[in-house]
Amino acid sequence: MGRYVIRRLLQMIPVFIGATFLIFLMVYALGDPVTGLFGDRAPDAATAARLRAEFNLDKPVWLQYLLYMGNIFTGDFGTAFNGRPVTELLAQAIPISFRLMLVAIVFEIVLGIVLGVVTGLRRGRAADTSVLMATLVVIAIPTFVLGTTLQFFLGVELGWVNPAVSPAAPFDELIVPGIILALVSLAYVTRLTRTSIVENARADYVRTAVAKGLPRRRVTTRHLLRNSLIPVVTYLGADIGTLMAGAIVTERIFNIQGVGYQLYEGILRQNSPTVVGFVVVLVLIFLVANLLVDLLYAVLDPRIRYA
Template sequence: MGRYVIRRLLQMIPVFIGTTFLIFFMVHALGDPVNALFGDKAPDPAVAAQIRAQYNLNDPLWLQYVKYMGKLFTGDFGTTFSGDTVTHQLATAYPITLKLTAVAFVIEIVFGIGLGLLSGLRRGRFADNGVLILTLIVISIPTFVTGYVLQYLFGVKWGVFPATVGDNTSLSAFILPGIVLASVSLAYVARLTRTTVAENAKADYVRTAVAKGLPRRRVVVNHLLRNSLIPVVTFLGTDLGALMGGALVTERIFNIHGVGFTLYQGIVRQSSNTVVGFVTILVIVFLLANLLVDLLYAVLDPRIRYA
């Protein structure tokens, strides 16, 4: 297992370099950030030249990337045009989004797997049809519609949860936006769990466990659910990074100044250092999540062994 982890970590290096270079190239291909900084006004040539020299914008793109990566390994993600360091922005935005993502991820796992297990064990019955209809409705409705409806009902009309987060970083303030953020992924997890549980319920090892007289709870948890979670864990691993990067709509609705909000501001202002720095962290999250998923395979299925 140790050699497998080391090999996977080494495989992440070219993936990380290739992904960050592609992001760096696409961000800088959007246009001249100096002209975007001044908007409709023509920039003063001397000031524009000074800014380009300060941020190495006169260098070829590959040289800009090399300099950026050199600073990156020292913990320097660059500086925005306003003088704020990207490291400070990361330290401000990521803890907020991490808390939101953690709440959404727990909701997705608990309710997604729970509903999927209930539906898979009662395939063709009322509970199964109810779960399928409910998840289809959730998938069909855009996230911003779900967000505004839940915000109005539970936040404004009934007052169950805070309508907006703002400076309130308590756990209760993130429950409602966490539900909105996790809603679509929860529906996919429920349907995927339902499919794998329904298929594995007919497997020989399940019939053997039942024939041996094992308690139903042990059969479901230790045998059926454990083997059914492998494709679900794969989806959850990739969805973890997607939750962090795709929180833009949710953060805008509930006034959360996290990763999505900061990325949006960076794209609008064409702050390349902000966009590249934040997306670089998201790439690392995706890589580590995929590594964790591969390690969980061996925990869920003892037949899986790594050389």
Template sequence: MGRYVARRLLQMIPVFIGTTLLIFLMMYALPGDPVRALYGEQSIDPAQIARIKADYGLDQPIIKQYLDYLLGVFQGDFGTQIASRRPVADVIGEAFPVTIRLTIIAFVFTVVVGVSLGIVAGMRAGKKTDTGVLVLTLALISVPSFVLGFVFQQIFATSLGWTTPTVQDSLDPSQLILPGTVLASLSLAYVARLTRTSIAENMRADYMRTAVAKGLPRRRIISMHLMRNSMIPVVTFLGIDIGNLMTGAIVTEGIFNVQGVGNLVYQALSRREGATVVGIVTVMVIIYLFVNLIVDLLYAVLDPRIRYA
């Protein structure tokens, strides 16, 4: 197990470098000048622009800029915002916890509701309950998240008055429940359908018939045999989905005025603040890589036949 983890950690290095380099080059290729954008329509001395670029290292070749950024990341320095002159690490530190809370709410909702619906539908495959779950999940997949967000605002905020249409305090977890539900809707549908298919398939497996023939209690058959084998593909999807929820929060945060990473990315792109965008992507890549490592290790917990040499 230890050698496997060490090998996976080493494999993360080229993935991390390749991803951050790609985003860095994409930000460099965007049209516009971030220093010139600070002054809008005002006239400014070109010498002053050159001096500011030199202060931030923007006058260096792109590869030199990336290497300097990479060296700074390993020291905890993600660069400095040009507009506010604040360290990018401080800016991310303020916005990221909000998105993490929103992602956790959406993830818990996805797991609890999505897996429950999938289990009910899978154990009653072909019946009315199964059909109802399939219709519901198909509707959630078909409706874009921004449309669902406005519908939820109209129903739960405007009509019922259970909450405010937009988030007033992004640090209050209770106000993130509605946007978290909207964020989780698409993932919930996929988890429910994946769980349903896995449960229905394993219900017909030989080992299930053997367990029933041995006279094992139904609760033990479902919890120890059916669920553990059926959850392997679901756990794989959920591991990948954490990254999808964090990136999908950009749209949801815009609809509900959540002051998280999504709002920060939008402002950074509009001002062409490459350091901020690359810093956010760097943090997300690190989270994504370690979550996938944890998912791979969970395989051995769910299925005793899986061993990592």
């Protein structure tokens, strides 16, 4: 196991370099950040030259990337065009998005897996058909429609929740946004769990366990569910990074100043230090989440061993 972890960590280095370099190129291709900083008013030549020199924009792209990554390894993510250090924006936004992600992922795991197991064991019955239809409806309706509808009825009409989340974003205010963020992924987790349960229910080891006279609950939880969770865990591992980065619509609806909000503002204003800094952290989150998922495979399936 130790050698496998070291090997995976070494494999993550070129992936990290390649991903961050591509991101750097794409952000650079968005346009001239200095021009975007001034909006419709064109800066004078001297000011534009000074800003380009300050942010290394007058150098080739590959040299900009090397200088930027060299600063990152010292903990310096640069300075946003509004004068605030990017590390300060990261320290403010990441805990908020992390709390939002936790609410969403718990909702996905608990409700998604339970619904998937129930429908998988009752394939073809009324409960199975109803849940499948409900998941299709959730997938088909855009997130901004679900978000604004729930925000209006629960926040404005009924007054049960605040229509907008406060800057501190405590857990109790993130429950409704977290549910909205999780709904589409919840539908996929439910369908994936159901499919895996249906396939594994016909496996030889399940028939053997039933033939031995084991209780149905033990067969389901100890044998069937454990092996059926491998594809679900794979999806959830990738979804952690997606929930952290892909909450732009949800965060805009509820005025949550997390990672999605900062990325949106950075792209809108062509604030390349902010965009690149946040995306670099998200790449690290994706890589670590996938490593943890791979290690969790051995826990779920004893046949998997890492050398």
